[in-house]
Amino acid sequence: MKNILEHIKISKAKGEKLLAILLDPDKLSLEEIPNTIVKLSQQVDFIFVGGSTIVNGVTEKFVQKLKDFTSLPIVLFPGDFSQITHHADAILFLSLLSGRNPEYLIGQQIKSVPKLKKSNLEVISTGYILVDGGKETAVQSVSKTNPISQNNIDEIVNTAVAGNYLGNQLIYIEAGSGASYPVKEKIINTVSKHIPIPIIVGGGIRSKKQLQNAYESGADVVVIGTAFELNNNFLYHESIS
Ligand code: 1GP
Numbered sequence: 454m455k456n457i458l459e460h461i462k463i464s465k466a467k468g469e470k471l472l473a474i475l476l477d478p479d480k481l482s483l484e485e486i487p488n489t490i491v492k493l494s495q496q497v498d499f500i501f502v503g504g505s506t507i508v509n510g511v512t513e514k515f516v517q518k519l520k521d522f523t524s525l526p527i528v529l530f531p532g533d534f535s536q537i538t539h540h541a542d543a544i545l546f547l548s549l550l551s552g553r554n555p556e557y558l559i560g561q562q563i564k565s566v567p568k569l570k571k572s573n574l575e576v577i578s579t580g581y582i583l584v585d586g587g588k589e590t591a592v593q594s595v596s597k598t599n600p601i602s603q604n605n606i607d608e609i610v611n612t613a614v615a616g617n618y619l620g621n622q623l624i625y626i627e628a629g630s631g632a633s634y635p636v637k638e639k640i641i642n643t644v645s646k647h648i649p650i651p652i653i654v655g656g657g658i659r660s661k662k663q664l665q666n667a668y669e670s671g672a673d674v675v676v677i678g679t680a681f682e683l684n685n686n687f688l689y690h691e692s693i694s
Pocket of ligand 1: 475627628629630631632654655656657658676677678679680
């Protein structure tokens with residue numbers, strides 16, 4: 454797939470929902486990749502690759518191996534600039550808009566430029582909004598930023614709208630990997646009414662019901678990591694929770 458953002462925008466316009474599976478090289482070994490890939494159902498549109506604490510250099514080998522076993526588009530969802538590899542197809546160029554740590558608002562982005570300039574990666578400007586998912590998650594501890602309370606809908610909406618005004622091409626609302634509960638439907642619904650750009654939702658989605666709820670509330674892309682890690686058959690069978 455040449456233009457991943459365009460595909461997401463066209464799908465949004467048609468009302469077609471998309472699914473990304475997040476694979477974290479920290480949690481999945483290279484040896485496990487072949488068996489994991491066969492468990493991805495036809496429902497899956499993208500593989501996201503990333504994590505908050507990946508050892509330098511591992512992501513490159515991980516993506517190369519994935520490419521040997523799947524033709525699904527691989528989108529980097531990096532915890533830091535060291536995870537960038539030109540072997541992927543695209544990168545979510547994230548700015549952690551919910552936080553006030555300059556390193557994750559613009560610092561890491563500047564550090565990533567030399568690598569990006571040498572690659573053909575599709576760079577997708579993504580406003581990243583961390584909301585409280587009921588427990589401290591890796592994004593919070595690594596970025597040293599606080600999530601926005603899910604009761605503070607105005608703040609979440611205004612943050613998403615600010616991202617849109619700044620030129621973000623996507624907004625990613627994140628409850629954090631392994632969150633106790635996902636982003637509330639009311640939040641997804643309200644944000645979707647205030648911005649024209651596609652919305653990605655992830656964190657704590659562990660059942661098909663929650664997946665469906667996110668779509669019906671207005672998510673254009675849903676990301677599932679932990680539920681798939683815990684049960685590779687998640688996409689074929691009902692809830693693990
Ligand atoms: C994390 O949104 C993703 O960044 C996926 O979260 O691991 O909880 O599915 P889970």
